[in-house]
Amino acid sequence: MQQTPWWRGAVIYQVYPRSLMDSNNDGIGDIPGIISKLDYIASLGVDAIWISPFFKSPMKDFGYDIADYRAIDPIFGSLDDFDELIVQAHARNIKIIIDQVLNHTSDQHAWFEESRQSKDNPKSDWYVWAEANPDGTPPNNWLSIFGGSAWEWEPRRCQYYLHNFLKTQPDLNYHCTELREQILQEVEFWLKRGVDGLRLDAIIFCFHDQQLRSNPAKPVEERKGRGFREDNPYAFQRHIHDTCQPENIGFLESLRSLMNRYPGTVTLGEIASEDSLKTMAEYTAGNTRLHMTYSFELLVDNLSARYIRETVETLEENLTDGWPCWAFGNHDVVRVMSRWNGKDQSPAKAKLLNELLFSLRGSVCSYQGEELGLIEAEIEQHQLQDPYGITFWPRFKGRDGCRTPMPWSAKNINSGFSQGTTWLPVAPTHLPLAVDIQEADKKSVLNAFRKFLAWRKTQPALLWGDIKFLDAPENVLMFVRSYQGQSLLAAFNLSADTTTVDISGDFSVIPLEKAGDTAVKINSKQILLAGYASAFALID
């Protein structure tokens, strides 16, 4: 029998390297800092880490603007440090997933510096260049997610270039065969170094409509979701010509052929399309494209039981042989503890959110700090770093509030993250949630996280099983995970009030003691769930 690949049902801990641990006291986290925290990460019981970009970069978008795909930025360390990270992580049975930003580079990448010089240099076609309209305006209405037109004028070529993000992040031209081949070589550089997987940034943007057709407008009532704010004009368009072009699939297939030459490696694509659930299914279909994708569909403000059920069910209906990956948070969105029912920031809610995420069918990304139940940090306007927040202030404060340094110890300077002035402030509200305080408390969110993941490893149905939702009261999410004859019932109370779920007549259950939890009573007729409690039972 073929072994289940490691990444199916894996828990992937997302490390934001600037903020995990600073080893040289320059106020910015680094790779040696990550190495020093590998024992902590291993103690969580996760299977892999996904590290946000650490490549050479002018840091205009904090590493998502790469100036050299093959170099480590000196802020983060050296290639030797990275090799050591792989060795040390593997010694602890932790896989390494790196972030590949293949859609665009920094404007300081040597390719762009050459491309922008003239219309006939060897790299002239490596970026997306277009003539102005006769009246001098940009070729079409495409917008940058970070504000303004997606087109920037280049006087040397008397042409515009495309940037879906900052103007310092020019889009690569995937219609150019030579560029595509070169990109695969950049990726292979890291596969040869022994990485276990790639998180693929903004992968739906790679190709653009070669006719440069303008996007149609989107009615007001449809401007929600997709990870883009309704008050960002980017949400006013249907992005049918600047994202998800049919040629994308062919590129994903070539990337997959490359990955197949490095057995055991995995791809995890970031999807934020007009219909993300459909794109997630399409990009993972047939075992010849991506292995997994994640979307922003559960990174929303209101995670009601009904919404989660509808989202997961819709994806399951669309999926053929693809495998999902779910997340409630990452470095781009407000921390889930403040975003979802933000008034309640109780440890019980944090535990519930982690347990629910770890019980959905698929793999899971858990963002650093979610194991502590961290809330969004308050950032003053003068402290802002994120260009997205600087442009859209004050309606949108940007992404700094979820990127502040990890609180390691409540009493140490900068919570033990660094002795130097930190790039973003350590949030005072994080100190009572610091790792050292939670280590000492058997009932902390951190210890519940560890216990739950240890228990989850003993439940094949939770790791690999199918999922089928059951009707339940409004605030309760209930489903059955089934695998090779074992069926496991899971129920989650998403409210602070005690709730009773009637299950009589349907089946009989054997309650499962997952983590010494007493907030739950189960018999064959009813499940009594205290506020934010979860319950698990084997179906007889």
Ligand code: BGC
């Ligand atoms: C990343 C962001 C980044 C953007 C541009 C995203 O989807 O997650 O952090 O700013 O791509 O690279």
